[in-house]
Structure formats: C-alpha cells, structure tokens
Amino acid sequence: MRPTLKNGLAIFTPQGFLDGENAKVIIEPQDIQFLVEKGCEAALISLKKVVFFNKRGLTTIVGLLEQVQEKTGSLIGFCDYNLKKYNTILEMYQHKVSFSLFESDAIAALFTGIPLGENIDTKKIIVYNDNVDQKNQLVLELYERGYKPSVAKSKEDFAEQKPLHEVAVSNSYIGSSERHLQVHIKGNVIVYGLNSFVDSTLAEKFDMRYHENSLRVGFLFFLFNAHNVSSINVHGVNFLSRLSTAGAEHGATIAVCGLTRRSIADSLREELEDAGVLLYDSMKSFFEDESLLGEGGGGAVTTKKTQHITKQLVEVLPAITQTAMHTIEVMMQCEVKKEALKIQPLTLEKTNSMMGVALAFFGDLSGLLVVIFEEESARKACQILLEDSANAPREELMDALGEFVNIIGGKFVQLLLKKQCKIDITMPRTFVNVAEIFQHKKEKRGAQVDFRVEGKPLTLFLTK
Structure with a gap:
C-alpha cells in the first residue's frame, strides 16, 4: 500500500x-x-x-x-x-x-x-x-x-x-524504547517492575547492559517492586542474588519490596538476605529508610576504573554540543555562547548553586554525558515543566531538570540513528551539588565544553 x-x-x-x-x-x-x-x-x-x-x-x-x-x-x-x-x-x-x-x-x-x-x-x-x-x-x-x-x-x-x-x-503520546522489564526512576533510585511468576525467565528479560550503564552513570540503588508477583522460585532468587553480589563491587544496593509469605518461601527469603538483598514490605518503607538512602536519596557515585574519552566520542561531540545548545536556547529563549573546549578532567567553579544531570549511552557507541547548570539557569530552563519554576522546591526542580536533559539525550539518539548508529540511554541521574559530581568525575579525562547563558556558566562534559 x-x-x-x-x-x-x-x-x-x-x-x-x-x-x-x-x-x-x-x-x-x-x-x-x-x-x-x-x-x-x-x-x-x-x-x-x-x-x-x-x-x-x-x-x-x-x-x-x-x-x-x-x-x-x-x-x-x-x-x-x-x-x-x-x-x-x-x-x-x-x-x-x-x-x-x-x-x-x-x-x-x-x-x-x-x-x-x-x-x-x-x-x-x-x-x-x-x-x-x-x-x-x-x-x-x-x-x-x-x-x-x-x-x-x-x-x-x-x-x-x-x-x-x-x-x-491531549490524547497523543511520544513513544520511547520499550524495555523487557518496566523501569522508572524515583528519587535517584532505579525501580524495576516484576509481575506474575518470577523464575529463570527473569534473567532473559532483564536488560543487563542497561543496568550496568545505570551503574556507570551513578545510580547506586535498585529496587525491584514485587507487589504484583504471585510466586518467586529458586531461579529468580539466584538471579537477584548474583545481581546483588556483582553490584557490591560498585557500592550498589539491590532491594526488593512487596514479597509476601505466599509469594516466597522462608528458605528463599533467607538466601536473598544472605546475598545482601534488602527486603522491604512496601516501596514506602524503602524510601523512608533514611539510614540507607541518607538525605540525598541517591548515595555517592563510585567507579571501578578510570576510563577516558575515545576518538569515537570526540567525533560525535559537535553533534551533542549542537543538540544541547539548540535545545537550551529554545527552552530558555536566550543565546548560548560557547567559550571553550578542552580535553581534561572535569574542572568547575565550586559554587553551592550548581547542579548536574548525567546520562550514559550505549550500543554502537558508548559514553557518559554530564550537563551542569547554575541553579538560576536550571530554573529558567525548566520554566515550562514547572508551574512556578522560580519558587519550586529543589526536589521538583531536580526532577524537571532530569527530564530536560533526558530530552537532549533523546534527540541525540535520533540524530545518531539517522547516521546508522543505534544507541540507547539510561535514566537521567541528578546531582544536587558539585561535590557529588566530583566524587565520580575528578580523575576522568573527557571533552569539557564551557558555555555562558545570560552570564551564567553552563558546562557539558563527555567521557567514556
């Protein structure tokens, strides 16, 4: 036709x-x-x-x-x-x-x-x-x-x-890549959805590359929501246990909420606990555990080894820069001026008003993108996402900023697809201050692009 x-x-x-x-x-x-x-x-x-x-x-x-x-x-x-x-x-x-x-x-x-x-x-x-x-x-x-x-x-x-x-x-929908498991982000925690009977097929459905790249971008807490699980057997438990053991090398925590006495045997529950998997009655009890999540709700970011920017990433840097600049100019209705491009470890003016968002991408090309805003610029960039961006609580601002950078990442995915380069991106990981960002990036060499937006600094950092 x-x-x-x-x-x-x-x-x-x-x-x-x-x-x-x-x-x-x-x-x-x-x-x-x-x-x-x-x-x-x-x-x-x-x-x-x-x-x-x-x-x-x-x-x-x-x-x-x-x-x-x-x-x-x-x-x-x-x-x-x-x-x-x-x-x-x-x-x-x-x-x-x-x-x-x-x-x-x-x-x-x-x-x-x-x-x-x-x-x-x-x-x-x-x-x-x-x-x-x-x-x-x-x-x-x-x-x-x-x-x-x-x-x-x-x-x-x-x-x-x-x-x-x-x-x-109103009744329109912009599609996104469908994953084998339902996944969303809440307070810098990756939440995976489990349904029905959890057995050996969990390992087949689970997107391990996505999970590993979420670790790279800085996520340290992964919660499996099992409220809709009717039963979990030894194969499902073994997979979660292996995931917990592997995540411990990155300082990551695996937790499960919603498992009942009917859905899991006591012996299997003990196996999960022995493997370091944390069990909670509900999502609410998990997110109220301040001893685990702390005030920031996301933990520090660690990395196993230092990796630096590659020639492939340098080649796509102009496309990323152009995509980011254009999106920011459109949303903020002001000119973005590029000041400098350097290959170096991340270098920033350490001010209390700076916040950042990181995305990992993987597939035909892999890398890590960090965008860092002054709070005033972040509020202006998110003005259409928040009813009152100037006075919105910082938690709401960070969520909106993550969505804003996620849009930039999505446009980059589409741009590369037209060049026959297929990639996927992780959820956006937000950082409430510069200190959190430096915990992970201070030794990494990458391409740092410094901009000025209405006199305020804005930085894009691309690395492996």
Whole structure:
C-alpha cells in the first residue's frame, strides 16, 4: 500500500481489520524502500478507516515500521483515532509503548517535517496529558520546533481553554524504547517492575547492559517492586542474588519490596538476605529508610576504573554540543555562547548553586554525558515543566531538570540513528551539588565544553 507523503510525513490508510494476518500486507518491501529513499520524518498508520485491531496486528505493523525507523531515524506510530481507540492501545501495552500516537494527521504534522506557514510561534496550541512525563515531552517537542504552546494545569483547565486555541493536543503520546522489564526512576533510585511468576525467565528479560550503564552513570540503588508477583522460585532468587553480589563491587544496593509469605518461601527469603538483598514490605518503607538512602536519596557515585574519552566520542561531540545548545536556547529563549573546549578532567567553579544531570549511552557507541547548570539557569530552563519554576522546591526542580536533559539525550539518539548508529540511554541521574559530581568525575579525562547563558556558566562534559 503506497502511503501519502507530504512535508516528510508518510501516512498509510488501511481499511477494515488490522490483525496479525492483514497487517503483514499493509506495508510492502517496496514501500519501505520508498520511504527510506525519500528520507521521511515520520511514518504513521491512520486508524480512521480501521474498524477492528488487536495487539498482534499493531505489533506486526510496528515491526515493519521499525525497518524504516532504523534507516531514517523517523517517528513511527499511529494517528487518526478516537478516545476509545487511544485508551485501548495504551491498555494493550500497559501504558508503555515504543511508538508514537497522534490524534490526527494535523497534530502529527506539528511534530514532523518542516513547520509550515509563517509566524508559527503565534499559533495557539494548548497541551494536556494525564501522564505528566508525556505532557512534558509533548510540550518540549513543540517548543523545540518553534511553537509556543500553552500548558493546561488540569483536565478541567484544558476543557475550559480548548475553545480559545487553534489546536488542542491531549490524547497523543511520544513513544520511547520499550524495555523487557518496566523501569522508572524515583528519587535517584532505579525501580524495576516484576509481575506474575518470577523464575529463570527473569534473567532473559532483564536488560543487563542497561543496568550496568545505570551503574556507570551513578545510580547506586535498585529496587525491584514485587507487589504484583504471585510466586518467586529458586531461579529468580539466584538471579537477584548474583545481581546483588556483582553490584557490591560498585557500592550498589539491590532491594526488593512487596514479597509476601505466599509469594516466597522462608528458605528463599533467607538466601536473598544472605546475598545482601534488602527486603522491604512496601516501596514506602524503602524510601523512608533514611539510614540507607541518607538525605540525598541517591548515595555517592563510585567507579571501578578510570576510563577516558575515545576518538569515537570526540567525533560525535559537535553533534551533542549542537543538540544541547539548540535545545537550551529554545527552552530558555536566550543565546548560548560557547567559550571553550578542552580535553581534561572535569574542572568547575565550586559554587553551592550548581547542579548536574548525567546520562550514559550505549550500543554502537558508548559514553557518559554530564550537563551542569547554575541553579538560576536550571530554573529558567525548566520554566515550562514547572508551574512556578522560580519558587519550586529543589526536589521538583531536580526532577524537571532530569527530564530536560533526558530530552537532549533523546534527540541525540535520533540524530545518531539517522547516521546508522543505534544507541540507547539510561535514566537521567541528578546531582544536587558539585561535590557529588566530583566524587565520580575528578580523575576522568573527557571533552569539557564551557558555555555562558545570560552570564551564567553552563558546562557539558563527555567521557567514556
């Protein structure tokens, strides 16, 4: 089925059923080749004329779209659906989808290709999503593309403001890489989700490279949420025990919460404890354990050995620098001036107002990216993510700053994908002060790029 292609946006419009069998013939090999040759910015499936679909059909067609994405770095997903179809898709994938969703082709066009028309910054757009992370992602993407969207504070506020705007974006979703295990971050703790029966398949589902790179970026606490686990056997226990032993070399802690007497035998519980795995009744009790987490909630950062920047990383430094500068300029609405580039250990003015965020990336290329802000600059950079960024508590500011740098990392992933270089990134690890950063980086040589933003220093540091 040949798609329509306009301004970098390709749309396939199937009719009737979208199941495992029909999905296979919607996108032919020649269609994939056509989109790759045209270098499309997005390839979407319109659900306007689809009367029935199932997860197998969606997964099949996403697999075909991924062949385009791997060669072009384009957005992939679905568009033209109603609220019922949108909620059905999210429920099918447990609200963790690797593809994007846009309510209409007009809304999809806002996020792809070259923005059409003059004075796009005056286009009245309002954004809302029940998922705060998604709301921030949608807003940041629109800002990045030159729009100045309004952000609704609540569903009621969105309904009230919607008639006053030209475009309303609510039931849309920017996809992210789907992992074998559910994972999120809370207070500089990586939280893995466990479900059902935990056995030898845990080792198969677990993304060890992601975990190891999370250690590199500075995470030291990993919590397995087992509230939805019906049973765990000796194979699942052995894997968690090995993970705890290996993590101890980095000073990392493995904890499990939510295991009950019904879900784990007393003998297996003892095995976990003997391996250094900490057991908690609930997530609440874990995060209230100040003797473990301390005031910072994240612990110090350690590293086993010193590694330095490589030639490969130096080659991609201009792309990272350009991506970071452009995103910061767009979000802060001010000019970012590059002052210096040096290959050296991280060197900073040690002030109490500095804070940082680190991301590790891995795959065809691996490295560690740290971005360090003055607090005043951080608050301005996060002004669209926080209702009152100037007065927001530091904890909320750090969460928003982590999301901000995560967007920079995501754009870098897409940029490299277009160059046939596939990488993944960890969750952002935030540092509340310069002392925490120096614990890990003071002996590492890397590429340090110093900027000035409205007279304030901002530093980007790239290393192995």
